[in-house]
Amino acid sequence: MQHRINPDIDIIAQVIAAVLTAKPDDGFCKSIQQQYFERGSLSKKQLEGLLGKAQRIQKIAPAKIATLEAIIKKKHVTQRSEATISASIVTAKDEQVGQMVAAILLKYPQHKRVLLFQSIFKKNNILNPAEKAELERLYKLLIK
Structure with missing residues (x-):
């Protein structure tokens, strides 16, 4: 379980609930809600997907969307280094x-x-x- 500053204010749960009230048959949000309540957190990609859905709904307060964006920016970014292609340079003998x-x-x-x-x-x-x-x-x- 994650330690939260104020467990009464849970923006992610509120945004999930708002998206589910607007679109009750959305399978993506249902699975995200289930995972969020089981694990207590979501991955950065899942939060970005939730943000995309929340931005299309007019009833969600802009402050909650901004807070969700801040949470996403705060998440750790895993960057994989790109594969380097080391082509052997064929040159004349020195x-x-x-x-x-x-x-x-x-x-x-x-x-x-x-x-x-x-x-x-x-x-x-x-x-x-x-x-x-x-x-x-x-x-x-x-x-x-």
């Missing part, structure tokens, strides 16, 4: 990387990190910026 790898391996043929860069380069994969920076650092230290 020849500078190939030249640096070849130069270092010519001088140090067993250098394990550079051998890893060479295998990545031969598989037509692109070195990420951190790997490229590391290769440039090694090139400056070992060759220049």
Whole structure:
């Protein structure tokens, strides 16, 4: 059961009752009323549906509709992050990387990190910026 500031004033129940008196055969409002009295709350989507029905009825006070809108705005919004499509960008091989790898391996043929860069380069994969920076650092230290 939810804790309410003043349980005598229940705007959601009053709006549901007003919509049901205007449209007594509305199945959506009947199910919302039943769920509201069982659980004590409604989801944001259900409240938005109730607001849509309440706005079409002239007998409901604008203050109650405004209060219902405020309750909806106060509800937590669950946002799912959109799926990101990571398309592999096919670009020409960076020849500078190939030249640096070849130069270092010519001088140090067993250098394990550079051998890893060479295998990545031969598989037509692109070195990420951190790997490229590391290769440039090694090139400056070992060759220049």
